[in-house]
Amino acid sequence: MTDHSVFVIDDDQAMRDSLLMLLRGEGIRARGFASAMQFLEQLPDDKSACVITDLRMPQIEGSELIQRLKALKGEAWPVIVITGHADVPLAVQLMKAGVVDFIEKPFDPNRILEAVRGCLSALARQGVESEAREQTAARLASLTPRERQVFDALIDGKSNKEIALALDISPRTVEIFRAKVMQKMQAQSLSMLVRLGLSVADA
Known part of the structure; x- marks a missing residue:
């Protein structure tokens, strides 16, 4: 049925x-x-x-x-x-x-x-x-403001060094936030994170 x-x-x-x-x-x-x-x-x-x-x-x-x-x-x-x-x-x-x-x-x-x-x-x-889009949007909403900044920068294709410079934080801090973003978004790779970001942007 x-x-x-x-x-x-x-x-x-x-x-x-x-x-x-x-x-x-x-x-x-x-x-x-x-x-x-x-x-x-x-x-x-x-x-x-x-x-x-x-x-x-x-x-x-x-x-x-x-x-x-x-x-x-x-x-x-x-x-x-x-x-x-x-x-x-x-x-x-x-x-x-x-x-x-x-x-x-x-x-x-x-x-x-x-x-x-x-x-x-x-x-x-x-x-x-x-x-799937609704689940991604819910995960996105769970990010802190700083995590969202890092997420947006990653989706834009910026490197850790570029993100650190833009946000005035150390590259090591960027790595910590990046790991948190990957975990919260349930993304096993950067390419998967980008796909998730694009799926929400297209919705």
């Missing part, structure tokens, strides 16, 4: 039920909605999830739903589009809007499963990376 849910939005009940049965049969947690309006009104609070939506629906069409989800959830809720009214310009437009896959009806069930698994794998990777 995956940790992430898949939300299926389609006003065609037979299609919706078929997709839900297919996904649940693969151990994927799936929930259906009869319209984009219903989905937005009952918007789940999942931090991240995969969305499968039709395009032609009453009240709110799939393209508008995609725009709203992008604004609300960003990349945390990747969208797969299924439609019986496909054309190249529309497909290109949707892909530019952030849709991860565009599948024409009728479709091969394996094609849907492949797309969903790709979505869920990407979400799992994002989750692991996000957790």
